[in-house]
Amino acid sequence: MANSGEPSSSLSFTSSSHLSNGSANHNMCSSHGSDPGPNLEVISLSKLSSCLEQLLVDSDVDFSDAEILVEGTAVGVHRCILASRSKFFHELFKRDKGSSSEKEGKLKYCMSDLLPYGKVGYEAFQIFLGYLYTGKLKPSPMEVSTCVDNSCVHDACRPAINFAVELLYASSIFQIPELVSLFQRRLLNFVGKALVEDVIPILTVAFHCQLSQLVAQCVDRVARSDLDNISIEKELPLELAGKVKPIRRNCLQDVENENNASVVDDPVHQKRITRIHKALDSDDVELVKLLLTESDVTLDEANALHYAVAYCDPKVVSEVLSLGLADVNLRNSRGYTVLHIAAMRKEPSIIVSLLTKGACASDLTFDGQSAVSICRRLTRPKDYHAKTEQGKETNKDRICIDVLEREMRRNPMAGDPSMSSHTMADDLHMKLLYLENRVAFARLFFPSEAKLAMDIAHAQTTSEFAGLTASKGSNGNLREVDLNETPLVQNKRLLSRMEALMKTVEMGRRYFPHCSEVLDKFMEDDLPDLFYLEKGTHEEQRIKRARFMELKDDVQKAFNKDKAEFTRTGIASSSSSSTLRESVHNKVRKL
Structure with a gap:
């Protein structure tokens, strides 16, 4: 697979006849001992290629007359270039010429509407467009054609395969035969190296693009592999699965004959x-x-x-x-x-x-x-x-x-994940109030990760406990009170909520140990004072605001400790810390 370290492909506008004529002229001049100078035709084609490339890369001036939406991004294209290079686009633009859409402005297309199946990503389409405009095939971008496994050489990992599959698919659908041939050869090289499950997308695209050589090699690889029949039936089109099974049966029969034994299938x-x-x-x-x-x-x-x-x-x-x-x-x-x-x-x-x-x-x-x-x-x-x-x-x-x-x-012998704070009273309502407040602050600091933990714990399916906080509201919020609810039913509902919240906190303790320690200390020492930031005198509010900002710094430091345990950043992404800063800023600004 090409990467950023590879030279550009030799594919170009220049024909073999042009090259042979140039070579002949060069040899003739050399035989007479004179310097022929640069080949004018090669220089002209190279200059033309560079000029056309500017139409794609120069964002200051846009001369495009159509747009293709790819993965949410509008890509400006020039119909005259695409139509002259691709029979597919020639027919497409010819059909829409003079339409009401053309009169209203640029013609707009969506990539998914142009493809009968599968997908072509933004980066793959940019590489494809670059070839149509310049006649040169650029190296594949590392960020989409390699994986994040540092030990991988990226010669047959799934992103490398997927990117080549997208380029082959685009070349086939948009009818650029020389690129189809190039990427078919590239994928043929992958088939023998890749894991068998990674051969599936190669086989699928080869089947849809009607590339018999690539199909045959992939079918043989899958049939002779240890991939189970269920995976073959679930992940391959019915026709392909039908091609794999006879070969697999023959392989099994050969093994049975060699071992003089039969496999009994009930x-x-x-x-x-x-x-x-x-x-x-x-x-x-x-x-x-x-x-x-x-x-x-x-x-x-x-x-x-x-x-x-x-x-x-x-x-x-x-x-x-x-x-x-x-x-x-x-x-x-x-x-x-x-x-x-x-x-x-x-x-x-x-x-x-x-x-x-x-x-x-x-x-x-x-x-x-x-x-x-x-x-x-x-x-x-x-x-x-x-x-x-x-x-x-x-x-x-x-x-x-x-x-x-x-x-x-994670240390499998780490402390008991069950709740152990000495501030938690035995009373069910007090436990629930503690858990509701603790999860609420976790959601403030880590919204995405807290949501994942709550989903795993099915906390969203249980009703939130207003409890003691409701009585502190100016209007005496009674939304949690159901006069028809018996004590037994109420206890069952509250216990279900408590179990879900405890599981949510357990997830946080398991994957955010340092941050959990900061939250534990906050819940024990500062919650009564900071929970109502708008209460108290102006001086008391200033002190609370300062302490809340200190808490934000403590959580950020704990965040960094958790991330330091990874070779890269940890479970909380940079977006979470950004969300944290914004949330705290907005909260304090309202005081």
Whole structure:
């Protein structure tokens, strides 16, 4: 795969005939002993290429007459250039010429509307456009064609493959045959090096682009691999899965003949496993429980947890875990634990759910990969280092890696995660008030991470406890009071809320130990004074404001301690610290 250290491709506008003529002239002049000087045609083409490139890179003057929206960014293009270089764009612009859209201004297109399937990202389209304009193929940007695994040479990691797949797809759909040939050769080189699961996107794009050589090589690689049949059926088009299975059966038959033995496959047993998987596909965990009672198949025999983590909604995964019938550290036939599969999916809530149920982050695959190394190998620098806008969720790729790294470094013998503050009274209402306040401050300081912890704990599904704070309001807020609620029902509701909040705090203690210590001290020493910043005399409010700013500094220092335990920054992203500063600033400004 090309990267920033590679030279530009030799593909250019210059034809072979032009080059041969130039060479011939050069040889003729050399034979007479005279200096022929620079080849005028080569100089002209090079200058033309540079001038056309300025149309793409010069942002001061925009002469584009159409726009293509790619991943939310409008890319200005010049129809005359694209139409002359690509039959696809020639037909597209010819069809829209004279339309009402053209009369209103620039023609506007959305990349997803131009593609019958798959996607082409912004960076890949820029590389493709650069070739159309200049005849030269630029190196692939490192931030989208490499992964964040420092030990990876990036010769066949998933981002490198995905970027080449996008370029091949764009070249095929937009009908640039010389680029199709180039990227097909590049992907052919990947097939033998890549992990078999990373061959799937290559095979898929080769199938849609009707590249028979690439399809044949990928099919053979997948058929002879240890990839399970379920993955083949779920992740490949039906026609491709049909090509893989006969080859796989023949390979299995050859192995049986060599070993003079036969593999007995129980069709009844397999049918029961399939029913469990279909029940999971339908999000029907109750049906799964029924199927388990009606047969001798267990969740582990069906690899049901692996299946749910790979293909089902996170809520279904949580419900399967709550059954307590599956081994969370079970390995499948390929040696992958459930956490390894979760790392491939990169869904933070699933990863955290597995870790809280005892999944071991240090377990390695047969080829020596941990869950965090799997996750890193799948993540682009662009995604890992992306800044999160205020009020939006933290980048999932980063959270997954940071959570797994934290777990790898976490001391398994650390203190009891249960609540132990001596300020907590035995009274249920006082415990709830303490927890509500503690979680509220955690949400102020770490909004995205606190939301993730609350989602894992299902805290959002329980009603917030106003309790003693309600009576302190000027209007005596009674929104939590239900006169028809019996004491038994009320206690059940409050206990459910307390359990969810305690689990939320446990998540914070587990992944933000230093920050949790600061919050603990704040809750014990300062909460009664700082909870009502607007109360008291002007001098008292000034002192409270100063102490609140000190708290902000303490939390920031604790934040840095937590991050220092990582080789890179820790679970809390830079956006969280920005949110912290803004929140505190806004709070103090209102005083």
